[in-house]
Amino acid sequence: MSSASVATLSLEPNSSHPYEQTSGRHSPIHRLGMWWFLGSEVAVFGGLIVTYLLFRWRHPEWAVQASHTLTWVGITNTVILLTSSLLMVLVHHYTMGGGGAGRSLEERARLGARYMFFVILLGITFLGFKSYEYTHEIHAGYTPARSLFWGFYFLMTGLHGLHVIGGIIANGIGWVGFLKKRDLQRSEPLGIYWHFVDVIWIYLFPLLYLGSSGGTP
Amino acid sequence: MSVAGQSVHHKTSFYIIIWVALLLMLGMSIPLGIEGHSTLATALIFSIATLKAYLVLVYYMGLSYEPRYIAGILIVGFLFVAILFVALIPDMVHIYGRI
Numbered sequence: 497m498s499s500a501s502v503a504t505l506s507l508e509p510n511s512s513h514p515y516e517q518t519s520g521r522h523s524p525i526h527r528l529g530m531w532w533f534l535g536s537e538v539a540v541f542g543g544l545i546v547t548y549l550l551f552r553w554r555h556p557e558w559a560v561q562a563s564h565t566l567t568w569v570g571i572t573n574t575v576i577l578l579t580s581s582l583l584m585v586l587v588h589h590y591t592m593g594g595g596g597a598g599r600s601l602e603e604r605a606r607l608g609a610r611y612m613f614f615v616i617l618l619g620i621t622f623l624g625f626k627s628y629e630y631t632h633e634i635h636a637g638y639t640p641a642r643s644l645f646w647g648f649y650f651l652m653t654g655l656h657g658l659h660v661i662g663g664i665i666a667n668g669i670g671w672v673g674f675l676k677k678r679d680l681q682r683s684e685p686l687g688i689y690w691h692f693v694d695v696i697w698i699y700l701f702p703l704l705y706l707g708s709s710g711g712t713p
Numbered sequence: 714m715s716v717a718g719q720s721v722h723h724k725t726s727f728y729i730i731i732w733v734a735l736l737l738m739l740g741m742s743i744p745l746g747i748e749g750h751s752t753l754a755t756a757l758i759f760s761i762a763t764l765k766a767y768l769v770l771v772y773y774m775g776l777s778y779e780p781r782y783i784a785g786i787l788i789v790g791f792l793f794v795a796i797l798f799v800a801l802i803p804d805m806v807h808i809y810g811r812i
Contacts (some may be wrong), residue, residue, distance in 0.1 A: 523780055523783055531783045531787070532786055534786075534787065534790075535786040535787050536790065537789060539790045539793040539794060542790060542791060542793070542794030543793070543797050546797055547797075548800055550805055554805065567743075571743060575739070579732070581769060581773055582729065582773075583773075584773075585728050594725075594767050647779070649805070687774070690776075691770075691774045692774070694769055695770065698765045698766050698769070699757075699762055699766065702742060702759060705746070706742065706747070706758055
């Protein structure tokens with residue numbers, strides 16, 4: 497990383513972000529806690545994905561069932577989550593002092609709140625598309641009880657959807673804090689979590705929506 | 714993203730470039746997934762997905778700026794997944810006669 501492309505936030509004696517003043521080889525406790533949580537999430541989602549892959553490997557006919565998922569909704573939701581990730585990284589960027597060392601706390605909070613609002617909006621939009629997709633599939637008779645594939649489909653996307661809902665609630669709490677010009681450091685664990693939700697979807701999308709026209713995944 | 718307790722910032726254009734790259738890779742994987750029937754297409758789709766996940770992990774989540782033990786925490790999660798995978802193989806052999 498070149499020094500020209502990276503600016504390091506200067507530490508203020510009375511910084512409102514205590515973790516910025518930590519030093520050494522340790523990650524601040526709120527980030528460390530989030531990483532530990534995500535470590536357990538890797539096992540949860542990874543276990544589901546591995547089990548799905550093992551079954552799908554033995555059931556090439558699942559490709560036909562996967563062709564009944566709404567690929568255009570999957571693509572749209574992928575774009576939505578990727579865009580929300582970009583906005584979330586901008587939330588972190590501005591709240592933690594990026595984009596100019598001279599920004600005041602008020603301005604950082606205002607910019608963070610603005611971008612966080614759109615992250616929340618995109619999260620709700622994601623859920624809207626997902627709800628439409630579920631409605632379409634259930635009306636067509638594709639329920640979790642229909643086959644093992646649809647059981648996996650609803651379990652994995654449903655669990656991911658619950659994580660999106662949790663992320664929206666947490667982001668909402670963060671957003672309120674930004675509006676009150678406090679707790680700007682929350683953008684770090686909130687961002688890490690939201691990006692992780694995005695990473696999970698990056699794998700769920702090809703697993704459940706692509707490779708549906710034949711062959712094994 | 715942070716390093717040694719301090720926040721590290723790229724320019725906003727850098728994050729936008731990453732976002733464009735992610736969208737381009739999504740665009741590449743869609744025709745592969747819809748038209749692709751081969752093992753090669755499948756391998757390419759998941760290679761692209763892994764590259765996308767890498768970009769998000771490293772540049773958006775800032776994993777490369779964290780202490781190494783943070784990556785170790787995630788690796789432990791992957792180890793549990795690997796154990797589950799190995800543990801499921803006898804069941805698959807029992808049900809299907811072979812893996």
